[in-house]
Amino acid sequence: MFTSLDHQYMARALRLAERALYTTDPNPRVGCVLVSDGHIVGDGFHARAGQPHAERHALAAAGEKARGATAYVTLEPCSHTGRTGPCADALVDAGVARVVVAMEDPNPQVAGNGLRRLRDAGIRVDTGLQEAAARALNPGFILRMSQGRPLIRIKAAASLDGRTAMASGESQWITGPEAREDVQRLRARSSAIVTGIGTVLADRPSYTVRPEQWRHGEYADGPVRAPLRVILDPALRTPVDSPVVTADGACLIAHADDPDAAPEERRRALEHAGAELLALPRARAASDPAEPGAAARAERRGLDLHALIAELTRRECNEVLVECGATLAGAFVREALFDELIVYLAPTLLGADARGLLDLPFDRMDQQIRLQWSDLRRVGDDLRLTLTRP
Secondary structure (H helix, E strand, C coil): CCCHHHHHHHHHHHHHHHCCCCCCCCCCCCEEEEEECCEEEEEEECCCCCCCCHHHHHHHHHHHHHCCCEEEECCCCCCCCCCCCCHHHHHHHHCCCEEEECCCCCCCCCCCHHHHHHHHCCCEEEECCCHHHHHHHCHHHHHHHHHCCCEEEEEEEECCCCEEECCCCCCCCCCCHHHHHHHHHHHHCCCEEEEEHHHHHHHCCCCCCCHHHCCCCCCCCCCCCCCEEEEECCCCCCCCCCHHHHCCCCEEEEEECCCCCCCHHHHHHHHHCCCEEEEECECCCCCCCCCCCHHHHHHCCCECHHHHHHHHHHCCCCEEEEECCHHHHHHHHHCCCCCEEEEEECCCCCCCCCEECCCCCCCCHHHCCCCEEEEEEEECCEEEEEEECC
């Protein structure tokens, strides 16, 4: 059905889409290539929300040469009017003869309507070329549109013996500079970075994205979009001068909706420092009060992570990166609120008294959580292990 040239042009469109990996959120990453008589006459990608889509960039570059051309698009052309007009109509008006689409758009506002418009106009439409690669570009967008939630990644750095910090909390640095640079890319492609108050107090992180430190990174011209920084802080203990609050970009502090959990004075001080506050319910109590440790866990219950993810979905977050300590990371795992666990494993040993990777209070083998290997690669002197839920 597809020729070697079809594959070649779609691969180019996918590479173009990848250039917007760090900039186009909450919109999907999309590339387009227009070919006429064996020559590329126009191409483009969607760089930022509110700016022209990939098809319109390619059509503008092609001009009259678009008539009778074949368009290779990594995602179904849109059929609705948002901040820009329907791209399906633009392709029809330009007179293209064929459209090759890698994957249909999971957005319910499109969902096959764009393809239908093209076919109704007499344009030949072929779908499914390099679909797996196209889906890999937009995993969070696809989940949000199809399942109503973002993709959630938990990131951790650990020693060979599975430790993330010394007993004192000292943790800088376990991994090497190449791994830390790789984390910058994970942050940059994320809609939001979630951490806990314990990490904020112990490490004073900023969770900013610093592309100038990338030695091997390609991204669209212009500034990389700053992800939303989210702190889970039930009692509002975040210092007003914390770098995660004062750094450029938006900071959201989620606190408990208990009457006494968020004193008005603290609220005003943090809002004056530039933070946005969000009240969330406490996490649900243990289902079995007789379960060992249930009473103690109930007293130190954190915030409802499901309510947090629902709020981030409402804010159109596609990919969420969880960077935190063992307690909060373990809570995400126990609630099955993750799609990927990414561990940067360093060739070092921290010893039995150092802090563990995840706080999972299991005492029976039947409580274990089996994961699946997704990727393993070397990053400098460290290994990056990527695992997914079955």
